[in-house]
Amino acid sequence: MSQNVRVLAARSCFDVVDQGMSLSEVLPKSQALLDNALDKALLQEICFGVMRYLPQLEAVCNQLMSKPLVKQLRPLQFLLYVGIYQLKFMRIPDHAAISETVEAARELKGQSLTKLINGVLRNVQRQPALFDFDNAPDAVQHNHPGWLITKLRQAYPNQWQQILLANQQKAPLWLRVNSNKLSPTDYAAALTRAGIEYSRPIADLPAAIKLTQAQDVTSLPGYAEGWFSVQDAAAQYAAYLLQVDNHHRVLDACCAPGGKTCHILELAPDAELTALDKEPKRLVRVHDNLFRLGLKANVIAADAAVPDNWWQGKLFDRILLDVPCSAIGVIRRHPDIRWLRKKADIAPLCELQQRILQQCWQLLAPGGILLYATCSILPDENGAQIATFLQQNSDARLDELPQHTTQENGWQLLPGEHDMDGFFYARLLKIATNSETT
Numbered sequence: 202m203s204q205n206v207r208v209l210a211a212r213s214c215f216d217v218v219d220q221g222m223s224l225s226e227v228l229p230k231s232q233a234l235l236d237n238a239l240d241k242a243l244l245q246e247i248c249f250g251v252m253r254y255l256p257q258l259e260a261v262c263n264q265l266m267s268k269p270l271v272k273q274l275r276p277l278q279f280l281l282y283v284g285i286y287q288l289k290f291m292r293i294p295d296h297a298a299i300s301e302t303v304e305a306a307r308e309l310k311g312q313s314l315t316k317l318i319n320g321v322l323r324n325v326q327r328q329p330a331l332f333d334f335d336n337a338p339d340a341v342q343h344n345h346p347g348w349l350i351t352k353l354r355q356a357y358p359n360q361w362q363q364i365l366l367a368n369q370q371k372a373p374l375w376l377r378v379n380s381n382k383l384s385p386t387d388y389a390a391a392l393t394r395a396g397i398e399y400s401r402p403i404a405d406l407p408a409a410i411k412l413t414q415a416q417d418v419t420s421l422p423g424y425a426e427g428w429f430s431v432q433d434a435a436a437q438y439a440a441y442l443l444q445v446d447n448h449h450r451v452l453d454a455c456c457a458p459g460g461k462t463c464h465i466l467e468l469a470p471d472a473e474l475t476a477l478d479k480e481p482k483r484l485v486r487v488h489d490n491l492f493r494l495g496l497k498a499n500v501i502a503a504d505a506a507v508p509d510n511w512w513q514g515k516l517f518d519r520i521l522l523d524v525p526c527s528a529i530g531v532i533r534r535h536p537d538i539r540w541l542r543k544k545a546d547i548a549p550l551c552e553l554q555q556r557i558l559q560q561c562w563q564l565l566a567p568g569g570i571l572l573y574a575t576c577s578i579l580p581d582e583n584g585a586q587i588a589t590f591l592q593q594n595s596d597a598r599l600d601e602l603p604q605h606t607t608q609e610n611g612w613q614l615l616p617g618e619h620d621m622d623g624f625f626y627a628r629l630l631k632i633a634t635n636s637e638t639t
């Protein structure tokens with residue numbers, strides 16, 4: 202039997218915020234307990250919404266309750282957020298939102314709290330001023346943790362508010378047409394025939410198609426045939442910037458789930474590509490994607506920062522380092538990231554990124570290209586990494602891309618720019634040293 206959507210939403214949000222699990226881990230398990238697609242979509246919308254507005258939902262509760270529910274009652278505190286989110290941000294009729302939430306409280310063993318929950322929700326319904334946060338602390342006004350707001354403010358004194366606002370938006374569904382199988386124009390025609398609205402708004406990304414409305418991708422034309430992949434437009438720049446030819450030996454050192462690996466091979470199917478990732482479990486998705494799209498790579502589970510354990514001794518012509526990062530650039534797509542990521546996570550991540558970069562640089566042939574990429578917008582993980590690296594490696598030169606100047610040490614895309622995710626790219630060229638040229 203299908204379970205109660207609000208109960209699942211409250212439990213899922215509790216698992217993320219209090220237990221530190223990611224929504225992409227928790228949500229599919231909760232959705233599997235629901236019978237129909239509408240309920241699954243409703244569950245997702247509520248969980249994403251609670252993540253997006255958590256500080257304001259907490260602040261409203263604080264105004265209406267003497268203290269938050271604690272210990273074994275914590276899931277019921279999240280149920281209150283679920284109820285308030287529906288009343289404030291969704292088009293569910295108020296009476297249904299309230300009665301369904303109170304019913305869910307019973308299922309969460311909150312029989313004795315149904316009066317309280319009903320009372321809080323009725324107050325929210327009656328008092329719109331509870332959501333007046335003009336004079337509230339930044340964290341509540343902007344629905345982000347204070348440490349992150351401070352960092353973004355320092356890095357982007359003129360754009361930080363715009364970035365925070367972009368993080369509150371729903372991310373669009375971008376597709377990348379597999380040009381190995383059919384042209385983007387032919388795929389666009391197939392979408393039109395299927396009555397699916399789309400646009401192709403980015404001139405220098407020919408295979409990028411933005412759907413006007415999100416939908417189940419498995420029901421789009423050509424899913425099983427491998428005609429397209431789901432990939433944000435910002436991530437679609439990687440394969441082009443890497444400039445791979447069919448005769449190149451390529452390393453994709455942090456490859457899972459394989460979005461960029463597959464794009465590289467779509468553009469250069471005969472390139473000899475080694476796809477590496479430290480997490481064997483994540484490599485299953487790489488194999489699946491390669492299979493669905495009809496592509497081939499040498500897939501290895503190994504640590505990119507320790508090449509002695511896996512490198513076969515032949516230099517690579519091209520290296521993609523899509524390094525592990527804070528993912529602060531993709532908060533609109535993964536709204537829970539802002540609560541899962543802690544300030545203390547950033548320094549160890551930067552240390553790992555620099556280690557991977559320094560080690561993989563040794564594997565690049567003179568004249569070769571290394572593309573450093575993150576889905577972060579924090580300068581510590583991006584431009585500052587490249588500055589440090591360039592200081593320490595005289596055989597490296599930062600290539601100026603059409604999109605940026607070398608002064609910025611790379612190309613920083615901010616979330617929401619052309620409706621894309623936040624992303625960073627730096628293209629490094631390996632200069633042939635004198636001893637190699639003579």
Ligand SMILES: C[S@@+](CC[C@H](N)C(=O)[O-])C[C@H]1O[C@@H](n2cnc3c(N)ncnc32)[C@H](O)[C@@H]1O
Pocket residue numbers: 436454455456457458459460461462477478479480483503504505506523524525526557
């Ligand atoms: C940003 S994701 C890569 C996304 C991928 N390039 C794509 O486009 O689908 C970063 C990946 O780095 C992997 N990773 C983390 N530390 C690593 C290491 N030391 N060596 C290799 N891979 C690592 C993670 O498991 C994760 O899959």
